[in-house]
Amino acid sequence: MKLAIPTKAVPYLEVAPxxxxxxxxxxxxxxxxxxxxxxxxxxTGIIPTFTLTNYIDxxxxxxxxxxxxxxxxxxxxxxxxxxxxxxxxxxxLAFHVRNPLIAIGLLLLCTVPFWTSDIxxxxxxxxxxxxxxxxxxxxxxxxxxxxxxxxxxxxxxxxVVAYVHLFTLFMxxxxxxxxxxxxxxxxxxxVDAGAGRLRVLTEVVIPLSxxxxxxxxxxxxxxxxxxxxxxxxxSGGRSASVVMAVFEDVNLLFYPPAxxxxxxxxxxxxxxxxxxxxxxxxxxxxxx
Amino acid sequence: xxxxxxxxxRVTRRRVLTTAAGAAGAAVGSGLVKGFPTIWAQNIxxxxxxxxxxxxxxxxxxxxxxxxxxxxxxxxxxxxxxGFVNRVTTQPDSVDxxxxxxxxxxxxxxxxxxxxxxxxxIKLWDKMTPIYTKGTFDGKQVSRIGISPIKVQYLSGxxxxxxxKEPTDWATFVPGFYNADTLGMRPDLIHRPIEHWxxxxxxxxxxxxxxQDIPAIGIMDAAMAAEANGAIKYADKGNMTRAEIDKxxxxxxxxxxxxxxxxxxxxxxxxxNLMAAGEVVIQSMWSPAVTAVRSRGIPCYYVPLSEGYRxxxxxxxxxxxxxxxxxxxxxxxxNWYQSGWVGGFIAKQGYYVPVPETAKNFLTADEWGYWYExxxxxxxxxxxxxxxxxxxxxxxxxxxxxxxxxxxxxxxxLMDEARYMNEKWNQYRxx
Numbered sequence: 062m063k064l065a066i067p068t069k070a071v072p073y074l075e076v077a078p079x080x081x082x083x084x085x086x087x088x089x090x091x092x093x094x095x096x097x098x099x100x101x102x103x104x105t106g107i108i109p110t111f112t113l114t115n116y117i118d119x120x121x122x123x124x125x126x127x128x129x130x131x132x133x134x135x136x137x138x139x140x141x142x143x144x145x146x147x148x149x150x151x152x153x154l155a156f157h158v159r160n161p162l163i164a165i166g167l168l169l170l171c172t173v174p175f176w177t178s179d180i181x182x183x184x185x186x187x188x189x190x191x192x193x194x195x196x197x198x199x200x201x202x203x204x205x206x207x208x209x210x211x212x213x214x215x216x217x218x219x220x221v222v223a224y225v226h227l228f229t230l231f232m233x234x235x236x237x238x239x240x241x242x243x244x245x246x247x248x249x250x251x252v253d254a255g256a257g258r259l260r261v262l263t264e265v266v267i268p269l270s271x272x273x274x275x276x277x278x279x280x281x282x283x284x285x286x287x288x289x290x291x292x293x294x295x296s297g298g299r300s301a302s303v304v305m306a307v308f309e310d311v312n313l314l315f316y317p318p319a320x321x322x323x324x325x326x327x328x329x330x331x332x333x334x335x336x337x338x339x340x341x342x343x344x345x346x347x348x349x
Numbered sequence: 350x351x352x353x354x355x356x357x358x359r360v361t362r363r364r365v366l367t368t369a370a371g372a373a374g375a376a377v378g379s380g381l382v383k384g385f386p387t388i389w390a391q392n393i394x395x396x397x398x399x400x401x402x403x404x405x406x407x408x409x410x411x412x413x414x415x416x417x418x419x420x421x422x423x424x425x426x427x428x429x430x431x432g433f434v435n436r437v438t439t440q441p442d443s444v445d446x447x448x449x450x451x452x453x454x455x456x457x458x459x460x461x462x463x464x465x466x467x468x469x470x471i472k473l474w475d476k477m478t479p480i481y482t483k484g485t486f487d488g489k490q491v492s493r494i495g496i497s498p499i500k501v502q503y504l505s506g507x508x509x510x511x512x513x514k515e516p517t518d519w520a521t522f523v524p525g526f527y528n529a530d531t532l533g534m535r536p537d538l539i540h541r542p543i544e545h546w547x548x549x550x551x552x553x554x555x556x557x558x559x560x561q562d563i564p565a566i567g568i569m570d571a572a573m574a575a576e577a578n579g580a581i582k583y584a585d586k587g588n589m590t591r592a593e594i595d596k597x598x599x600x601x602x603x604x605x606x607x608x609x610x611x612x613x614x615x616x617x618x619x620x621x622n623l624m625a626a627g628e629v630v631i632q633s634m635w636s637p638a639v640t641a642v643r644s645r646g647i648p649c650y651y652v653p654l655s656e657g658y659r660x661x662x663x664x665x666x667x668x669x670x671x672x673x674x675x676x677x678x679x680x681x682x683x684n685w686y687q688s689g690w691v692g693g694f695i696a697k698q699g700y701y702v703p704v705p706e707t708a709k710n711f712l713t714a715d716e717w718g719y720w721y722e723x724x725x726x727x728x729x730x731x732x733x734x735x736x737x738x739x740x741x742x743x744x745x746x747x748x749x750x751x752x753x754x755x756x757x758x759x760x761x762x763l764m765d766e767a768r769y770m771n772e773k774w775n776q777y778r779x780x
Contacts, residue, residue: 104765105459124772127779184618192628211556214628215612298562298613299605301778309564309771312431314438314456318768 091327098320107316115321124306125322129329132302135217135292136285139224143281144274146225147232151273152266154233155240168237171230183294186223190214215297223295228284232277239273240266275341279334286330396421396678401428401436402448404617405637405700406526406663410733414690421678430563437462437668445679447522447666452496452565452763454521454664458510463666465504465519470680473687474520477703481524481662482516486754491660495569495587495760498524498662522664523683524703526695529658529753532570533624533634533642536650546570546656547577549631550600555609559623559632562613564774566761569659570633571597573758577656587762591769598773602780613778624649636699639746644738651746657758658747696720697733701750723749 066074098115101108119125150171158164174182189195190213197209212218243266251261267274289304303326310319400407400423407425415423426444428436434456437447441462449457457463468474479485484499491497503513504521512521534543539554549558549570561567572586581596583589589597604610611629614620621641623629634651642649665686667679692702693711697720702708709717718724723745730739747753764770 104455104763104767122772124776124779128775131779180616180618184622187622187626187628191626193626211608211611293562293615294619296778297559297611298615298778299610301775305778306772306775308431309775310768311435313763313767313771314434314460315768 094320094323097316098324100317100320102315102317106314115318116325118318119321119325125325128301128303128306131300132286135220135224135302136282138221139228139285140278140281142221142225143229143232144278146229147236147277148270148274150229151233151236151240151270154237155243156266164237168233171233174227174230179290179294183223183291186214186219186295190219190222215295215299217296217300219295219297220292220300223291224285224288227291228281231280231284235276235280236270236273239270243269271341272343275337275343278337282333282337283330286326286333392674393421393678396675398423398445398675398679398682399426399443400424400446400448400665400682401426401433401444402663403428403430403433403450405635405698406448406695408694408733410694411691414694415682415685418690419678419681419685423682441668442670444668445671445675446682447668448525448663449522449666450761451498451501451662451664452761454501454512454666455496455763457666458501458504458512458521461510462669463521464669464671465507465509465521466523466667466683467507468518468520470684471520471523471687472684473704473707476706477524477687478701478705480527480754480757481664481703486757487751489755491754492657492757492759493587494585494758495660495762497660497760498527498664502664522666523687525663525665525686526700526702527660527662528636528700529660529747529757530633530635531654531658531747532652533620533632533639534650534652535624535627535630535648537648538627538630543631543652544655545577546573546654549574549633550578550580550604550609552607552609554631555607556611557628557630558609559612559614559620559629560610561620561633562615562778564771565763565767566659566661567613567633568594568597568770568774569759569762571601573656573659575600577654587759588764589766589770591766594764594766594770594773598777601777605777605780640699640732640738644732644736653747653752653756657756658753659759659761660754660757661761694733697731699745701754705750719743719745721750723747723752 099111101110101112154164192209200206251265289302289308292300292302307319307322404427407427409425412423412425434453437444437457438460480491481498481502484491501512501521503517504519505511505513560570575581583593620634620638624642625645625647639649639651665683671679687704689707689710692708696708715727719726719730725742725744728741729737732738
């Protein structure tokens with residue numbers, strides 16, 4: 062029996078399940094957030110009238126600028142470090158580990174940081190980086206320092222360490238994926254044509270891994286931009302992020318200003334992502 | 350031999366407690382205790398009550414005991430502060446008993462999520478601590494700075510969404526746990542007495558001090574210190590003006606820039622770890638956190654300060670959707686809650702209950718002496734789970750119940766300018 066579905070309808074039917082899920086779990090909630098961001102509010106509730114106050118408050122507050130600068134600073138630092146680490150690890154896995162099974166096994170090992178809860182993971186940094194932690198003990202024993210160094214924990218350094226520890230994986234996986242699909246004969250050809258290791262890297266591997274790098278960058282940057290928990294715990298409350306302001310508002314049921322902050326964050330993250338996608342045409346690369 | 354005698358005596362005490370609890374349960378079950386209707390004994394078995402609150406009060410042992418004593422099921426659900434107000438106001442049907450903090454009532458009551466409690470149906474209402482029901486303690490007015498219990502205890506009527514200034518027959522909640530908080534310190538690392546809140550800002554403790562990163566509470570600790578130092582004078586530090594908030598935050602930022610703060614902690618575990626690891630020697634702390642540090646064998650002292658304590662409290666509210674048999678069960682549960690077992694259990698965590706006399710029945714004379722009367726312990730003191738946490742001879746920091754609550758200087762708060770405060774607090778975090 063032949064199904065009587067017009068050929069033209071097939072692609073639409075194929076995307077329908079995802080489209081419906083996205084509609085109900087993404088488009089509708091986002092629309093509600095957008096609407097709420099224009100509502101007024103006070104301590105006792107939300108007042109459904111149209112107002113721009115939330116946006117005016119947000120855009121004229123010095124705190125907003127400071128929070129964005131802080132968050133972008135972390136995003137940039139973490140992006141740079143995870144890119145170098147992720148690329149190196151992916152390169153090792155793709156080109157130096159001969160057995161693909163072992164490569165996959167090693168890749169799975171990179172997920173170890175996710176095997177425990179947020180709180181446990183954060184608290185575990187104290188015996189390691191703390192004033193009387195392992196690193197400080199070692200530094201003291203080796204005579205590198207006279208008194209424990211304080212900046213290892215509850216500092217920007219600690220925040221970056223925790224981000225890198227968690228998010229490098231999101232860089233490794235897409236880059237590894239791109240590299241695994243590079244035709245080995247291309248590299249052989251390059252070597253035969255007299256290219257050194259560095260030239261193979263810069264002229265063959267990196268250009269062909271661009272998609273992975275772009276996707277990894279999107280993952281890492283959006284994850285950092287959307288975090289408030291890691292920054293709160295690892296900085297010991299000495300730093301903050303954009304989302305933390307949203308959290309504080311939701312804490313007191315001030316939904317409209319929280320919604321306005323969320324909309325602004327969404328716009329900024331979308332701009333960053335579209336910039337990355339402009340530099341690397343992921344779709345073309347994936348199809349080609 | 351001595352060891353053996355002690356363990357025998359503990360078993361006996363435990364047995365006494367179980368028997369007492371059993372007897373109380375039997376009394377309730379047999380209808381001996383007045384105020385507990387018994388007609389629907391059959392269908393009430395099918396009722397399940399969900400008690401929602403913060404981790405320190407939604408303890409599973411309480412639900413188990415209630416289920417055993419009452420004949421219907423009580424379940425505990427834990428949330429954090431943000432989760433509590435959000436769940437209670439946006440998913441009210443998922444909650445039956447809402448165990449919130451005093452200041453949270455300011456957010457929830459106007460949104461109409463609770464139903465007023467008829468105080469005539471609360472058997473021990475007249476025995477409840479006047480801190481809640483009258484706004485007094487020992488005949489004197491309790492501090493009104495911050496959200497003092499009396500400010501949110503009563504509603505103006507059976508349908509009201511606003512608070513009454515004077516006692517009425519309609520309560521927002523039945524009083525829950527409460528305590529008086531102060532600074533914690535490491536006496537082995539600070540070799541001198543600490544007597545004032547102002548010590549929190551003392552440059553002597555540069556890089557070794559911490560405050561809590563919950564803006565509403567952190568700002569109160571900071572204000573206590575700033576006021577004690579004479580740095581800032583507040584008209585009402587429980588409800589600061591924008592100018593006062595600015596000044597307080599500026600002071601905190603200044604200290605931060607000097608490297609004064611080792612951390613701002615936001616979870617209970619963090620405060621314990623900071624103190625136990627010696628990262629911090631003086632900080633704002635919660636009473637069970639001090640106990641947790643001490644039970645690791647590390648000295649930690651919950652210092653009574655001359656300016657007084659920062660009080661906090663909870664209340665158990667009934668959700669609006671409760672009716673019929675479930676509402677009856679809810680009333681029965683909140684009455685049971687005051688009947689003593691809970692009070693005896695939670696006393697060993699350092700918290701107080703609204704009717705201490707009933708808790709007394711579930712504590713040994715020695716435990717009562719230690720936890721409520723400030724007397725030296727004659728036997729080792731155990732936590733609610735039977736783990737030894739203090740040796741014989743120990744005295745509770747801050748002394749007796751009376752000594753503590755006659756010195757409440759302010760309460761946890763929710764200011765009119767709360768949103769401005771949060772914004773400023775974020776500035777302090779990023780500074």
